[in-house]
Amino acid sequence: MKNFLSIKSLSKEDLDHLIVLARKFKNGDIGLYSKKSKHVLKLFLEPSTRTALSFEIACKNLGVNFSILDLEDSSLTKGESILETLKNVHALGFEAAIIRIKEEGILADIADTLDISLINAGEGKIEHPSQALLDAITINDEFKGLNGLKIGIIGDINHSRVASSNVDLLSKFDSEVRVFQPSEFGELNDQKYKPEDVDSIYKNSDVVMVLRNQYERHQNIDVSKDQYLEKYGLNIKRLQNLKKGSIVMHPGPFNRGVEICDEVLTHDKCRFYKQVENGVYARMAILKEVLNG
Numbered sequence: 001m002k003n004f005l006s007i008k009s010l011s012k013e014d015l016d017h018l019i020v021l022a023r024k025f026k027n028g029d030i031g032l033y034s035k036k037s038k039h040v041l042k043l044f045l046e047p048s049t050r051t052a053l054s055f056e057i058a059c060k061n062l063g064v065n066f067s068i069l070d071l072e073d074s075s076l077t078k079g080e081s082i083l084e085t086l087k088n089v090h091a092l093g094f095e096a097a098i099i100r101i102k103e104e105g106i107l108a109d110i111a112d113t114l115d116i117s118l119i120n121a122g123e124g125k126i127e128h129p130s131q132a133l134l135d136a137i138t139i140n141d142e143f144k145g146l147n148g149l150k151i152g153i154i155g156d157i158n159h160s161r162v163a164s165s166n167v168d169l170l171s172k173f174d175s176e177v178r179v180f181q182p183s184e185f186g187e188l189n190d191q192k193y194k195p196e197d198v199d200s201i202y203k204n205s206d207v208v209m210v211l212r213n214q215y216e217r218h219q220n221i222d223v224s225k226d227q228y229l230e231k232y233g234l235n236i237k238r239l240q241n242l243k244k245g246s247i248v249m250h251p252g253p254f255n256r257g258v259e260i261c262d263e264v265l266t267h268d269k270c271r272f273y274k275q276v277e278n279g280v281y282a283r284m285a286i287l288k289e290v291l292n293g
């Protein structure tokens, strides 16, 4: 695999392979090994905690050399294009660049013209493939597969690259994915979704994925934080009525008291920190494939 850019470009077999590989790393079936000759660069043009640190830990676990180029210290601030930056990065000896970027489509446009491998660590509103992979690993661990499940995704769907990549991934398996977006965020952009009742999704899903309200991507949201929790969030009443055996996921960072109540965090259905932990193994699997063993 030269690049890891989108879930759409991966087959179900590719995904199964990555999930199995991640599990082997998690179980210690593949020992840590040294790829000291490999150099990987992190170039994040948007903020991150989980993705940034888990790629760093994943590289270190694999024995891969990990470097960071901060936007403000780079010649991108002098107007150098990302394409030219990456050509120079490759000339310096880097095999792969892990990139988070707001602009959509650039990575796919430039990937084929570059010798360096690109790993998408979050792209605008459209792609977060490594998040979808770690979510799939979390669901797979719980239910021993990704088929026959009811999965509900609730929140700011139109602005969510997590929702987009998760829907792309889960639609390759035989599970039912339902989404709900509050009317205050407008109509769903993707017409393939039908209107759903939020409480029906909470009550009937095996997996409930709650999304962060992305306040930074909105001018104004016409619902207060308290009202949001009451109308749409995972509040105590909804938490008590979740389906037996179900789990709750959130990609983080979460807005406490908005899309989730505090009580979720200590509830036995909560998998938020398990998702973060699985992020390391998911990213080890991605790096191993991209760096070619």
Ligand code: CP
Binding pocket: 047, 048, 049, 050, 051, 052, 122, 131, 251, 252, 253
């Ligand atoms: N889930 C996620 O992408 O979190 P970060 O923005 O902290 O990386």
